[in-house]
Amino acid sequence: MKAHSLLKGLVGAAFLIGAAVSAHAADTLAAVKAAGTLKVGTETAFAPFDYIDAGEHTGLNVDLFAEIGKELGVKIEWVALPWDGVFPALEAGKFDVVAGPATITKKRLERYRFTPPIAEATIAILKKAGDTTISKPEDIAGKKIGVGKATAQLDQLKEFSETLPTKVDVREYPAFTESYADLAAGRIAGVANSLPNIAFVASQRKGTFEVVLPPFGKKSYFGFIGLKDADHAPLMDAIDAAMLKIKADGRMAELQKKWFGASFDTPDAVKDPAF
Incomplete structure (x- = not known):
């Protein structure tokens, strides 16, 4: 009887722990907001998007994610690493989203989710x-x-x-x-x-x-990258909504002009890349 009760208790505890872990994983947006921080991975050698100037991290991505942070009500924490290590680190959970940015391609869309484009990448x-x-x-x-x-x-x-x-x-x-x-x-x-x-x-x-x-080459676009699964969908939905708002009210065009000297007419989403 005691063994049966103990086993039943252990099974119940395991179920509760599993449910808690699942709920936490499925609510990435809530976790980001609870922490008050959105972790963003990038390299810092890709001017004018991300680079170091006089010892300071600067570029369009820094300005744009500052605006995204305002919309989400969180601070931005930057995690810098070489570009060829960015995607593995994203999948390992080292950060929530990749700034980069990366060219939106058919192959990458199979594995990752992209935000609305921020500029042409031709x-x-x-x-x-x-x-x-x-x-x-x-x-x-x-x-x-x-x-x-x-x-x-x-x-x-x-x-x-x-x-x-x-x-x-x-x-x-x-x-x-x-x-x-x-x-x-x-x-x-x-x-x-x-x-x-x-x-x-x-x-x-x-x-x-x-x-x-x-x-x-073929006309292409840059976008930010997130994980393509149900757990991260709420977070990516929120980032997409923030970026489309920033685009609609003119802030995106202002940042493009600041960093590129011109604004880009980009689509709200790229579902069928040229390559």
């Missing part, structure tokens, strides 16, 4: 100022071109390379800042990155870099 080439050997995208054939490791820009560059008479000598970098340093030193002929990124870099280093136009 790829273009950055070259050294005065370099007359590259005047259009096709001129990178056979040349050493830097690109970020584990990025959609890498995939697009490789795809574009296949259309050229001589394949591009693709050089992968853990951080784009390293590729810009190699470009300035003449170790590579160009850097492939999204147009907003390289336009910002060129504007900050006039006389050093120039943008090669037009951009190439």
Whole structure:
């Protein structure tokens, strides 16, 4: 009788613990609000979205998440790490959402949930100022071109390379800042990155870099990333709603103009990416 009662008690306790854990996991938004903090993962070497200036973390993402935090009524806690470690850390629960941002692609949509787009991500080439050997995208054939490791820009560059008479000598970098340093030193002929990124870099280093136009590849967009499951759906719904409000009242356009020099006409959602 005692053994039966003890077993019954243990089963009941296990059920209650399991139910508590399940309820906690299923209410991520409530957990974030209870803690008063939204943890955001990112790298800090992707200007003008996230970068370090005079020792301070700055960029469009910092400003935009400050507005998202106001809408949700929480503070933002930043967690910085290399880009190729961001997605594994998100899945490991190190933070609630990824700022990045990341290009919205079909493959990524299968595994992750994206927020409304924050800017275009169409790829273009950055070259050294005065370099007359590259005047259009096709001129990178056979040349050493830097690109970020584990990025959609890498995939697009490789795809574009296949259309050229001589394949591009693709050089992968853990951080784009390293590729810009190699470009300035003449170790590579160009850097492939999204147009907003390289336009910002060129504007900050006039006389050093120039943008090669037009951009190439398929039109794409940047978005923030969260986990694609029922547990995180309430949190992602709340972030989406906050961002659409920020877009509707003009705050998004103001931030785009501040960091890119122009605003972007982006859709409210991307359900069928170009690639």
